């Protein structure tokens with residue numbers, strides 16, 4: 109059975125699509141437009157109770173949240189080598205970066221773009237400058253987060269930095285700018301709109 113990606117081109121659905129395209133696997137796009145409120149129908153809320161895009165349906169399995177979708181795809185197709193193997197020394201850092209991308213980097217980037225200023229550390233994420241420091245440390249000499257191996261962590265972390273640029277943000281970090289250029293230059297790199 110073909111996987112179904114519930115997708116609005118003008119949304120973070122592009123992150124899950126990028127992952128599926130990098131994996132080079134078959135999937136069907138189910139266009140679900142936010143402007144039509146198609147993500148708030150009772151049918152869609154049974155797939156993603158949060159009423160947000162994207163979501164992936166694979167037979168009886170439903171997956172929502174980009175990080176979960178990327179991890180699901182990497183795990184379903186281990187031969188595509190889009191994640192360090194379970195049990196390998198890099199696996200812990202991989203899982204950490206996947207969660208970090210959405211629990212810290214994504215809200216920090218959102219605050220930056222929306223010009224929300226708060227130094228209340230109790231909320232669980234840092235400001236965007238500190239998040240950029242963390243990504244730079246993890247990227248090391250690159251070219252990807254796991255050296256020469258491109259992984260789902262590059263999709264999740266990289267897509268946040270790509271969005272930031274797309275919305276007019278300036279990273280002001282030569283190393284991260286070069287990383288964004290490298291990711292955007294990939295043949296199956298994330299597209300917009």
Ligand SMILES: N[C@@H](CCC(=O)N[C@@H](CS)C(=O)NCC(=O)O)C(=O)O
Pocket residue numbers: 118119120121142147159160161162172173174175210
């Ligand atoms: N952390 C979520 C974010 C999903 C999300 O916020 N999607 C937006 C589109 S970019 C959405 O569906 N917004 C419509 C709404 O909340 O009504 C993920 O990565 O999947």
